[in-house]
Each structure stands twice: as structure tokens, then as C-alpha cells.
Amino acid sequence: MSPAIEPPARRGFLLGGVAVGAGLLAAACTSNSSDDDPKPAAAAAAPGGDNDKPGTKVVIGFSAPAADHGWIAAIAKNAAATAKQYSDVDFKSVEPTNDINQQISAVESLIQQKVGALVLLPNDGGQLNQVARKAMDAGIPVINLDRIFPDKLSYRTWIGGDNYGMGVAAGTYIGKKLKAANTANPVIVEIQGIATLPLTQDRSKGFADALKTFGFSVTAKQDAAFTVESGTKVASNLLQAHKKIDAIWNHDDDQGIGVLAAIKEAGRKEFFMVGGAGSANAIRDIQKGDTVLEATVTYSPTMASSAIKLARLVAQGKGMSDLVEQQVPQSITLASETITKENAEKYLPLGFES
Incomplete structure (x- = not known):
């Protein structure tokens, strides 16, 4: 439940496949998180399918707001933890910030480095739309995380909550x-x-x-x-x-x-x-x-783990192993599930610390 600016259409693909990790989409939004929080690591599912076998080396850039909120902190930790699982991924994370201009500058630096793909959770989808479009025009596929850009030409794939x-x-x-x-x-x-x-x-x-x-x-x-x-x-x-x-x-x-x-x-x-x-x-x-x-x-911050997986597949020109289509979908909406006392134990490993 991120304080997002522009929500997507509610329809999208609900993933449970190998490429994105079955455990990632089952659960979890928001406040300060301690550095010793072990939960995000548990949220990143282990590689397990043919798509997870080492392939072409790719550089994935990552930019998100400052981790002054538990949900945002978990986003950054999940993204980094998932990237570490792949020997063919070079993860480049820029300094997180809540300043719009600073985030634009950070994304521009990743564009100049010619990263293979960019995972971007914007502070404001509207205000960062232009720099995301700049990345796409430069041939860098953008995986738009949670807060959607108003221009569909500014992202290759959007993934977020419902x-x-x-x-x-x-x-x-x-x-x-x-x-x-x-x-x-x-x-x-x-x-x-x-x-x-x-x-x-x-x-x-x-x-x-x-x-x-x-x-x-x-x-x-x-x-x-x-x-x-x-x-x-x-x-x-x-x-x-x-x-x-x-x-x-x-x-x-x-x-x-x-x-x-x-x-x-x-x-x-x-x-x-x-x-x-x-x-x-x-x-x-x-x-x-x-x-x-x-x-x-x-409203799970594990979407960041999925975003890294999607960025890797897109950069390597692969589709999702559980889908017939040859390419990663353009829009992916995670399900919102209800956690009660009866199923709390199953969801706790995916919870983020407030």
C-alpha cells in the first residue's frame, strides 16, 4: 500500500509461475523499518525454473523513493535480495530520495550508463514520466513498479498492487x-x-x-x-x-x-x-x-522481487515460462488477499516490519 500517485487498471495478469516465483505474489504496505529486518530476504523466492538458469549478463538499474516508510524499505530490500540470486545480473541501485529532481537526475545517470533494464518506482508517476520515456527511447526497457506512468510509451511493463x-x-x-x-x-x-x-x-x-x-x-x-x-x-x-x-x-x-x-x-x-x-x-x-x-x-512489497525478475527476462529477450506468449506481459496486477488468524503463519514470512 504505497502512497502511489497514479493507479493502474485493475485488470492484469495474476502470476504464480516459476519465472516470478510462486511465493512472491501471495501476500503483503508502509512506516520505518530497521536494518536488521530479516523479512524481505524471506520474501524473495529462490530461483527454480529454466528461465532462472544463467543467461546473458544484464545490468539492471534500480531507483525508488527514500526508505522512510516500512513498505518502501521492504521494496528496496526485496529488489536487492532477488538480484543477488542471479549470477548474470549486475544490480545498480542509485541513492534513494524523496526529491523529484534528484530522482530524475539519478535515473538520467543510469541511462547514461546504458543499463540493460531499469526498475523504477517513481516518487510521482506524472513528474517522472518524461525521464522514463527518455530511457525507453534510448532502448532501455523500463519496469514500472507500483506508481504508474501516465504515458504507456514510458514503460515496457507495469507491475503493482490492486x-x-x-x-x-x-x-x-x-x-x-x-x-x-x-x-x-x-x-x-x-x-x-x-x-x-x-x-x-x-x-x-x-x-x-x-x-x-x-x-x-x-x-x-x-x-x-x-x-x-x-x-x-x-x-x-x-x-x-x-x-x-x-x-x-x-x-x-x-x-x-x-x-x-x-x-x-x-x-x-x-x-x-x-x-x-x-x-x-x-x-x-x-x-x-x-x-x-x-x-x-x-499489498505486497514483494512486487519489487518480481520486478527484478521481469527486468532480467525482458533484458534477455525471454518470456515467462508458465505463459504461452513469447514476451513478458505489459501489465501485471497482484491479487489482494485477506490474512486472518487461520492463515497468518503462511503469510508472516512475507510481512514487512513497520
């Missing part, structure tokens, strides 16, 4: 549970990331659409800016405004740390909560069952 699908998954879980409990006119609260972002709007639309199938709707929603501090403040305000709540969907597990802190401080236990992204701390809370958090829906 924001609308996150909302659908959360709404379906909440709707089913409330319906099974015969809850009439439930008070359903939604805590967004940043309300103005298209990704947030897609998540909210998916949530509303799913709830509507059960005859429910969102009672109140407020954005919390993807931070722990804002999560605490927003949750406190919503708890004060609603003396009775039946369910909460919090878009982001990192800000969810603050949300849960506010809930604990208020001593409220009459509702259940669903998170978003699939962070390791959220999954552990779900396993323990000692908070109101019952589930989280995934």
Missing part, C-alpha cells in the same frame, strides 16, 4: 461478519491514508462497492496520512465522535500502529478492525488475538 481489490477484500470480510451476526444499521468507520491520492480513492471505492452488496455503507471516514502519529490522532477523534462502532477498516498497517494505540488508550473493544498491507507486526497481532485487529488485506 488498490480497488484491497477495498473489496476489506469490505467483503467486514460485510460477511456483520451479516452473519445479524447486525442492523452497523456503524462502519474507515481510516484512509491520504484522501487526495488516486490509490486511496480506489481503495475507498472498492470498500464502498463491497459493503453495498451486503446492504451496508460507510458511516464515517477520515484520512491519517500513512503515519503512526496521524493514525493515533484520527482514531482518537473518530472514537470520541462515535460512542458505538461495529467495524473499522484502516487502509495502512503502519498508521495502524497508532490506530491500535488510540483504541487501547480509549479502552474500546466493542468492534473489530481490518488492516491494510500485510505488515509483519499486524500479522503477529492477528496471530495473538489480543487486539481488535482480526484481519489485514495485502
Whole structure:
């Protein structure tokens, strides 16, 4: 659940094949991550198919925002870990930055080095569209990660999560549970990331659409800016405004740390909560069952591992071994899955540390 700028169409290829790694697409978005976090290494699946046998040596450039967010930190670690698995890959990562101009300059340096492929998670898809197009025009295939460029000529392949699908998954879980409990006119609260972002709007639309199938709707929603501090403040305000709540969907597990802190401080236990992204701390809370958090829906940073694999295949002129087509698809959308106490153990190795 990255604070992305331009979401893609929701349809795409769901991968489970050898070329991308079956474990990569099953799970996990956001906050600060410690350097000793072992999870991203576990998220990178081991090579296993004919496409993974050493081939032509390729140089893969990589650029992403600064790792000041757990999800972004996991993106960078997963990309580096996967690149190390291949003896035919020379991985060149430029300095991460949240400054648009600095990222443009970094990408230009990779273009000047004539890398074989470029994996790029832009700070802003619109503002980096031109430099991505420059790479493509120079014959360097761009694997656009998560935040999509508005011009399709600016990338060879896009891979990212399903924001609308996150909302659908959360709404379906909440709707089913409330319906099974015969809850009439439930008070359903939604805590967004940043309300103005298209990704947030897609998540909210998916949530509303799913709830509507059960005859429910969102009672109140407020954005919390993807931070722990804002999560605490927003949750406190919503708890004060609603003396009775039946369910909460919090878009982001990192800000969810603050949300849960506010809930604990208020001593409220009459509702259940669903998170978003699939962070390791959220999954552990779900396993323990000692908070109101019952589930989280995934938006996995393992997409970075898949992006490296795709960049390697594209640079070597290969397709995906589980597909009939000779070339890597142009668009790949990961599934958003629901993590509960019953399957938490399976997803925990793919969780990222907040």
C-alpha cells in the first residue's frame, strides 16, 4: 500500500509461475523499518525454473523513493535480495530520495550508463514520466513498479498492487461478519491514508462497492496520512465522535500502529478492525488475538522481487515460462488477499516490519 500517485487498471495478469516465483505474489504496505529486518530476504523466492538458469549478463538499474516508510524499505530490500540470486545480473541501485529532481537526475545517470533494464518506482508517476520515456527511447526497457506512468510509451511493463481489490477484500470480510451476526444499521468507520491520492480513492471505492452488496455503507471516514502519529490522532477523534462502532477498516498497517494505540488508550473493544498491507507486526497481532485487529488485506512489497525478475527476462529477450506468449506481459496486477488468524503463519514470512 504505497502512497502511489497514479493507479493502474485493475485488470492484469495474476502470476504464480516459476519465472516470478510462486511465493512472491501471495501476500503483503508502509512506516520505518530497521536494518536488521530479516523479512524481505524471506520474501524473495529462490530461483527454480529454466528461465532462472544463467543467461546473458544484464545490468539492471534500480531507483525508488527514500526508505522512510516500512513498505518502501521492504521494496528496496526485496529488489536487492532477488538480484543477488542471479549470477548474470549486475544490480545498480542509485541513492534513494524523496526529491523529484534528484530522482530524475539519478535515473538520467543510469541511462547514461546504458543499463540493460531499469526498475523504477517513481516518487510521482506524472513528474517522472518524461525521464522514463527518455530511457525507453534510448532502448532501455523500463519496469514500472507500483506508481504508474501516465504515458504507456514510458514503460515496457507495469507491475503493482490492486488498490480497488484491497477495498473489496476489506469490505467483503467486514460485510460477511456483520451479516452473519445479524447486525442492523452497523456503524462502519474507515481510516484512509491520504484522501487526495488516486490509490486511496480506489481503495475507498472498492470498500464502498463491497459493503453495498451486503446492504451496508460507510458511516464515517477520515484520512491519517500513512503515519503512526496521524493514525493515533484520527482514531482518537473518530472514537470520541462515535460512542458505538461495529467495524473499522484502516487502509495502512503502519498508521495502524497508532490506530491500535488510540483504541487501547480509549479502552474500546466493542468492534473489530481490518488492516491494510500485510505488515509483519499486524500479522503477529492477528496471530495473538489480543487486539481488535482480526484481519489485514495485502499489498505486497514483494512486487519489487518480481520486478527484478521481469527486468532480467525482458533484458534477455525471454518470456515467462508458465505463459504461452513469447514476451513478458505489459501489465501485471497482484491479487489482494485477506490474512486472518487461520492463515497468518503462511503469510508472516512475507510481512514487512513497520
